[in-house]
Amino acid sequence: MGEKVLMKGNEALAAAAVRAGCRFYFGYPITPQTELAAYMSKIMPKVGGTFLQAESEISAINMLYGAAAAGARAMTSSSSPGVSLKGEGISYMAGADLPGVIVNVERGGPGLGSIQPSQQDYWQATRAMGHGDFFQIVYAPNTVQEMADMIFTAFEKADEYLTPVMILADGLLGQMMEPVELPDEIGELPEKPWATTGTKGKREHNIANSLYLQSNELEAKLLERAKRYEIILDKEQQSEGFMLDDAEIVLVAFGASSRIARSAVVKAREEGIKVGLLRPITLWPFPAKALEATLGTAKAYLSVEMNMGQMVDDVRLVVGKDVPVEHFGRTGGIIPTPDEVLEAIRSLNAKVGE
């Protein structure tokens, strides 16, 4: 680790990716993630890497497929509407078991929506990134430091499980400045014996492919992949708890809204309300185990999101029907204030408190 510098979230994602061994970046400009591409355009020539502004988001994701198949650490990034365009390519990558990192710096939607921050792509990232039975690991940083650190984890997990990995950020995280200590440059990269690097006449062909001419072969592949998903679900859940020990009201929030929720929790505690915060760091796998651990004290849950209520579904799946689960959100590019969240905590407390 070096010294602290000031960086925007978008810049930190780019700078850390290069230090994690990423030498191929393919992208297309879109607010609010453009600084990431701009940074890559400056740095890649200096480190012998490739920055390529593709003609579209669809081209960029297919370039990522190609680079990943050839064994490179590669990345693409966009914001919500652009990420929708990448859906097909991500499905193909999952189908061919290719590792790669996709960054989504979310903005308001649907459609062109807004250039302001949102968390409206939770369902897309965790459930419906593309067609077919597949998942991608999804990380949700909430500081610029975490954005830098998580890019390392993202590349590592992509290579380990042979899957696309998404960093789900939002316009606020991408645009804001914070002090950050960039991780050291990575040493050795993992061997990729499956990569299409040329047989040199010495081995069988490696093929990156998602097409199966026999249905039973495809089913067998899907079953094999599902076993990997089971391992991910078991081993890769990450979350952070804050004031949860005696929490009767448990807030669940990720990314930028977790920073707001945390401020609200501190204020509510000053009023004597027993409230805590569970922050999912991985959105898929959702940190079900950590959430289950809060059931002992919890009388109610409040999912705080910058959307109309998406992650709240995952909270309900874990919590079940016995304890009330509510959602508080602002959406369409509006960021909730800590006071608004505090008010939601107060009214939930009035409802369930003795």
Add this chain to the structure above:
Amino acid sequence: MNMQSIRGEIPSVLKELPSVVVVFGHYGVGKTNFSLNLAYDLAAEGRQVTLVDLDIVNPYFRSSDHAAALEAAGIRLLCPQSANTALDAPMLNVAIDSAIEEARSEEGHVCIIDAGGDDVGATALGRFSKLIKQGEHAVLYVVNALRELTKQPQEAADLLPEMEYTSHLRATHVVNNTHLMDATDESVVKRGIEFAEEVARILDVPLLCTAVPLACEAGSLSLLTPAAQQLKESIDSAKLTCANCYFVSIYVKKPWD
């Protein structure tokens, strides 16, 4: 008691700035926070201040976010009609020319132009450069030793010619705005001064002042954090020599601050 009285007098070099002040520099060095402080402080000195938000590059964290507070302080804000909307378009306010002329002709008026980052952001200045150069003006090149791509004085110096080229303006002063937000301490300030002096030497442009941010406790406009209190004391007691030290507030904040 408000933040202004805690921060104390603003350096006389800032009070003596000409009536047209351009602020430009690398992305994220803190141009907007510096411009806001200058606008509020000159207004408090009794000046009639117009703040121009000329950022055509980035729709986030800009002067226009502070429209209500600026208006309350009697400061006129000229921003693109698209500011604070979801329209990401490079628009300029039509009243900028007349604001520059007015600042020149009316006693006590000052026009501060907060440009977007890098040469791209400085491009929007080109349109007004002729008018700006017709009279007295200052062009402040803001630097920050802790921005990742301009940590070396030479790197910061190398960016200026590109900005001067696109803006058709020459920097008249360097402004040192080295900080680590609320983690700014003595060593950060010290390092910033050495850095900015070296940038000024390379460019042969004088160093105007060193901005030192004083963070307040969450939700307060007047209660300094212990770290900020300590920083202010060490500069006040000259443990830390800082020529033309300008204590500034942190106006550019995040929703949870």
